[in-house]
Amino acid sequence: xxxxxxxxxxxxxxxxxxxxxxxxxxxxxxxxxxxxxxxxxxxxxxxxxxxxxxxxxxxxxxxxxxxxxxxxxxxxxxxxxxxxxxx
Numbered sequence: 327x328x329x330x331x332x333x334x335x336x337x338x339x340x341x342x343x344x345x346x347x348x349x350x351x352x353x354x355x356x357x358x359x360x361x362x363x364x365x366x367x368x369x370x371x372x373x374x375x376x377x378x379x380x381x382x383x384x385x386x387x388x389x390x391x392x393x394x395x396x397x398x399x400x401x402x403x404x405x406x407x408x409x410x411x412x413x
Contacts, residue, residue, distance in 0.1 A: 327345070328344065328345045330342060331344075333361065335363075338368075339363070340361060340363045342359055358388045360380075
């Protein structure tokens with residue numbers, strides 16, 4: 327689920343979009359964030375429509391693995407043998 331919040335900027339409008347990526351092994355929530363900027367000339371209805379579109383696109387990018395750092399950290403509960411994870 328993606329959600330956004332407005333950021334205070336001098337020129338135009340900026341929003342931070344956050345997508346929840348679930349929880350890690352320690353129970354901490356994993357999130358991805360992206361900031362989008364809109365020019366001064368856009369009216370509120372245009373901004374809201376484009377913001378919703380950006381939220382959907384960003385969520386799809388995150389879920390498919392296109393966006394963000396998909397780093398697999400060492401899990402102390404899974405032994406490694408020769409660089410290959412053994413389950």
